[in-house]
Amino acid sequence: MVSKNPRVAYFCMEYGLDNRFKAYAGGLGILAGDYMKGAKDYGYPIVGIGIKWKQGYTDQLIDADGQPYDTYHNYQYEFLEDTGVTVSVEIRKREIKCKVWKLDCFGNAPLYLLDTDVPGNEDAWITGQLYGWFGEERIAQELVLGVGGVRALRALGIEVDTYHFNEGHALFAGFELLREKMEAGQSFEEAWAASREEIVFTTHTPVVQGNESHPISRLLYMGANMGLTKAQLVKLGGDPFNMTVGALRLSRKSNAVAQLHGETANKMWAHVKNRSEIVAITNAIHLPTWVDSHMIQTAEKGGDLWAAHLKNKRALVQFVKDRTGVELLVDNLIIGFSRRAVPYKRSDLIFSKPEIIDPLLRDRKVQLVFSGRAHPLDDRGKEIAANLVAMGKKYPGAVVFLENYDMAIGAALTRGADVWLNNPRRPMEASGTSGMKAAMNGVLNLSILDGWWPEACRHGINGWQIGDGFEHDDVEILDAHDRDALYRVLLEEVLPTYYDTPAKWVDMMRASILDTKEYFGVKRMLEEYYSLLYK
Numbered sequence: 001m002v003s004k005n006p007r008v009a010y011f012c013m014e015y016g017l018d019n020r021f022k023a024y025a026g027g028l029g030i031l032a033g034d035y036m037k038g039a040k041d042y043g044y045p046i047v048g049i050g051i052k053w054k055q056g057y058t059d060q061l062i063d064a065d066g067q068p069y070d071t072y073h074n075y076q077y078e079f080l081e082d083t084g085v086t087v088s089v090e091i092r093k094r095e096i097k098c099k100v101w102k103l104d105c106f107g108n109a110p111l112y113l114l115d116t117d118v119p120g121n122e123d124a125w126i127t128g129q130l131y132g133w134f135g136e137e138r139i140a141q142e143l144v145l146g147v148g149g150v151r152a153l154r155a156l157g158i159e160v161d162t163y164h165f166n167e168g169h170a171l172f173a174g175f176e177l178l179r180e181k182m183e184a185g186q187s188f189e190e191a192w193a194a195s196r197e198e199i200v201f202t203t204h205t206p207v208v209q210g211n212e213s214h215p216i217s218r219l220l221y222m223g224a225n226m227g228l229t230k231a232q233l234v235k236l237g238g239d240p241f242n243m244t245v246g247a248l249r250l251s252r253k254s255n256a257v258a259q260l261h262g263e264t265a266n267k268m269w270a271h272v273k274n275r276s277e278i279v280a281i282t283n284a285i286h287l288p289t290w291v292d293s294h295m296i297q298t299a300e301k302g303g304d305l306w307a308a309h310l311k312n313k314r315a316l317v318q319f320v321k322d323r324t325g326v327e328l329l330v331d332n333l334i335i336g337f338s339r340r341a342v343p344y345k346r347s348d349l350i351f352s353k354p355e356i357i358d359p360l361l362r363d364r365k366v367q368l369v370f371s372g373r374a375h376p377l378d379d380r381g382k383e384i385a386a387n388l389v390a391m392g393k394k395y396p397g398a399v400v401f402l403e404n405y406d407m408a409i410g411a412a413l414t415r416g417a418d419v420w421l422n423n424p425r426r427p428m429e430a431s432g433t434s435g436m437k438a439a440m441n442g443v444l445n446l447s448i449l450d451g452w453w454p455e456a457c458r459h460g461i462n463g464w465q466i467g468d469g470f471e472h473d474d475v476e477i478l479d480a481h482d483r484d485a486l487y488r489v490l491l492e493e494v495l496p497t498y499y500d501t502p503a504k505w506v507d508m509m510r511a512s513i514l515d516t517k518e519y520f521g522v523k524r525m526l527e528e529y530y531s532l533l534y535k
């Protein structure tokens with residue numbers, strides 16, 4: 001019975017619920033948005049806690065020289081409901097007022113959003129830009145999310161059995177739970193043991209540097225210790241203080257976001273003593289948001305899948321034309337690739353042997369549509385994006401870069417492309433949900449065996465694997481291996497299937513849809529959260 005399920009408060013810095021609501025940067029937010037919609041669809045007692053970002057994440061556009069630049073706007077939303085509740089949090093010894101908004105109009109379970117942009121607040125900027133600025137600002141934002149979030153739940157009278165921290169950003173909510181108990185007379189050790197019982201944690205990035213850490217002095221200076229001593233902080237998160245380590249030690253159970261990521265995360269955090277067990281719960285997507293239901297019905301009924309796909313492909317061709325003026329050829333292969341612009345995702349791998357790819361692009365047998373934003377402070381990521389823009393100039397009509405990757409671009413590409421290309425350095429991709437969107441839309445995955453793909457891939461039947469799960473510490477060796485594997489599959493399997501055996505292509509589309517539509521749907525993920533994490 002759903003009503004007996006534990007009541008969960010889910011904390012996340014970002015939520016990708018709808019393109020009109022600028023409260024997400026990437027995959028973490030998309031997962032949180034899909035989770036909240038699944039919670040609503042299947043009637044789970046879940047509420048979300050987040051932040052109302054005044055300026056959202058960057059709108060990253062491309063200038064006339066082909067360089068990315070960041071722009072920000074102040075957003076106003078008519079769909080937020082004023083709860084009338086305001087809580088306060090002390091940050092850097094100043095009282096910060098946080099107004100609490102409610103959002104539940106995107107088919108999602110109730111989401112409560114904290115907002116410091118209220119009259120009289122000296123520090124109204126805190127909820128300005130998602131992932132904006134530097135360490136101190138990040139801590140201030142996380143204090144609003146975590147401490148403000150728990151206080152909002154109390155003020156709203158919402159009872160909670162389990163606090164779920166999606167990523168270490170929410171860890172200060174755990175500090176607030178400790179503070180409440182210690183104020184009621186418990187010792188640190190007692191409060192720690194009791195709070196752990198209430199907290200579960202989802203870890204994401206398998207890249208060590210991607211796990212946020214802070215000098216202990218910075219936590220003390222910001223007032224983020226919430227009354228904990230330096231020694232107590234070190235016991236939780238080490239020195240420097242690692243937010244992921246802290247969350248692993250302040251939770252009763254943790255999860256990684258794919259089966260392979262479960263292995264990676266357990267190795268990565270093996271040295272952390274007294275941490276919670278990390279189980280694997282593979283991410284999933286909210287089908288009504290991302291998948292053309294007509295594709296699924298057609299696959300199930302054995303109808304004309306190619307005709308159904310062509311409609312989506314034409315819509316993508318039009319979308320690209322409207323945005324860039326480039327007219328892709330509907331009859332030729334379109335490969336989609338959109339992800340955050342960071343080196344390990346290797347968006348330029350396919351260009352690495354010009355003698356192979358150049359002729360294919362010149363006669364437009366291969367057409368590539370890219371998108372992706374870099375973090376505003378990541379110059380290397382912006383170079384990657386600029387390089388893709390330059391490829392678009394070199395191969396007009398065959399390579400396109402869509403600026404300002406967002407949910408609209410994500411949806412158009414994962415419906416309308418023929419192939420979804422994913423070639424990260426294994427095992428650095430934790431899960432990757434865009435490939436699931438593609439798979440269920442009959443867009444065939446061509447992917448390294450990383451993230452979720454090893455769980456779904458049947459090579460040559462429902463998509464293709466690039467390589468064989470090869471890993472190497474020397475990135476030059478790894479990149480050369482994967483590049484050769486990519487070209488081999490592209491030349492020997494993908495292109496011949498597309499151009500010479502279209503009936504086989506359609507069989508693969510059908511297998512792709514039927515193999516993924518249940519397991520990688522958010523229903524299964526929520527069931528596993530309840531059976532493996534929340535119970």
Ligand SMILES: *Cc1c(COP(=O)(O)O)cnc(C)c1O
Pocket residue numbers: 025026027030338339340405406407408410411431432433434435437
């Ligand atoms: C689906 C989606 C993501 C997540 O994609 P990955 O597979 O993790 O790269 C990120 N951003 C947007 C806009 C999306 O639609």
